[in-house]
Amino acid sequence: MTPRIRYCTTQAGRVAYSTTGTGPPLLCDSGWITHLRAQLELLSYGAFIDRLAEHFTVIRYDKPGCGLSDISGGSGGSSPRAGRPGGSGGSSPRAGGDGIDLSFDAQTAAALAVADAVGADRLRLFGASQGAQVAAAIAARHPERVQAQVLYGMCASGHDLAPAQVRDSIVALVRAHGGLGWKALAGAFVSDPTDEEIAGLARFQQASASAEVAARLLEVYYDTDIRELLPAIEAPTAVLHREADRGTRFELGREAAALIPGATLIPLPGASHLFYHGDWLSVLDATLGFLTEQPDQAPQLTARELEVAELVAEGLTNQAIASRLSVAPRTAEAHMENIRRKLQVRSRAQIAAWVTEHRLGPKSAR
Known part of the structure; x- marks a missing residue:
């Protein structure tokens, strides 16, 4: 791959x-x-x-x-x-x-x-x-x-991974010499590591990050x-x-x-x-x-969000939706953002398509 x-x-x-x-x-x-x-x-x-x-x-x-x-x-x-x-x-x-x-x-x-x-x-x-x-x-x-x-x-x-003195020593060793740091950690990462596995881990560390970055990331993890x-x-x-x-x-x-x-x-x-x-x-x-085993759950829109989605499908702008629902334009925009997030879409056309697919419309709100 x-x-x-x-x-x-x-x-x-x-x-x-x-x-x-x-x-x-x-x-x-x-x-x-x-x-x-x-x-x-x-x-x-x-x-x-x-x-x-x-x-x-x-x-x-x-x-x-x-x-x-x-x-x-x-x-x-x-x-x-x-x-x-x-x-x-x-x-x-x-x-x-x-x-x-x-x-x-x-x-x-x-x-x-x-x-x-x-x-x-x-x-x-x-x-x-x-x-x-x-x-x-x-x-x-x-x-x-x-x-x-x-x-x-x-x-x-x-902090629970090791006593403070041990954590500080490992970070210092990784910072001073990344290869030796990996060798010191190999026994914790891999059970009964072979020489080949230790060498492979050391090469990977050297390719992945500088000794300073590796040490600092480990330090952040400990903290x-x-x-x-x-x-x-x-x-x-x-x-x-x-x-x-x-x-x-x-x-x-x-x-x-x-x-x-x-x-x-x-x-x-x-x-x-x-x-x-x-x-x-x-x-x-x-x-x-x-x-x-976790099913892809259908998006759950609130009653108000369904109403806004239906108005989007009718072609109304955010300003027109705010006027129709007697809410502030900012509120209509917030509803739109929630709808886009829940439906995992980015455009008004996609919202309209979702409404059509689910057979929503003015009558569904009645």
Whole structure:
């Protein structure tokens, strides 16, 4: 699979993304550092994505400062819908060694900007490790956009991953020498790694991010606490966690699942933290089993929104709709935005087509 790379603008600079497969959109965040091309050759990652793409349009992206994304910093302004501040824990607003915004909020904004770029107003999420925190934050802050999500190998607070002294030592080692840092982490990420696997992980790290960016992203992860966000999640959620995970203890995943209303905890055998190592097929089966059982729900418009949609189908402008309904023009515009978001459309013609398809009209309001 050779990905076709596109770019979108975020507050942290241009972010690279790619899509593969067909079906409902599935936004994937695989965690710490990324490289859209090199990652496909790492262990069983490419096979995992291929299997997901049999059921979904898989959307992947390189985090700010990583892989094929902009590594020079700078901002073109993120999508106006790409997240709002707050709830990120202790990450600083400007986090990159080269002026790139690597904060947790910038990462969630970048993910949403990618979803906007591909026109995925409503989507499913797959997040692993630090990417699970990003996915969970999106679901909590933007419930209208997330249909369902799978969170793998997650923790609610990065402080719980290791004692402060250990966290500081690992960050310092990654910052001083990325290759040695990967070797130090290999035992936590992969159970019983071979020399070849350690070398492959080190090459991937060097291709994905500079030592400074990798260290800062790890530092942000350690400093992020989303416990207060988890109870706000409304989307159906499955928390997958290997019972002997060496990188993130099983009880941390269990804690996160307990904080998410209605979440399903799915314990899995194994010790590798990377979902694409070891028995990756069990992770795939659990992911597909949960995500494919979530039906594509029909949009639910309020009575007023249905009324506005019907008037759009009649050809009325926003001003005319406001006059007909005796509401302020700004209120009519707000209804239009809600309708576009819920129907996942961008034009008035698409709204009119939806009304026709569902046999709505002036009589339906009576």
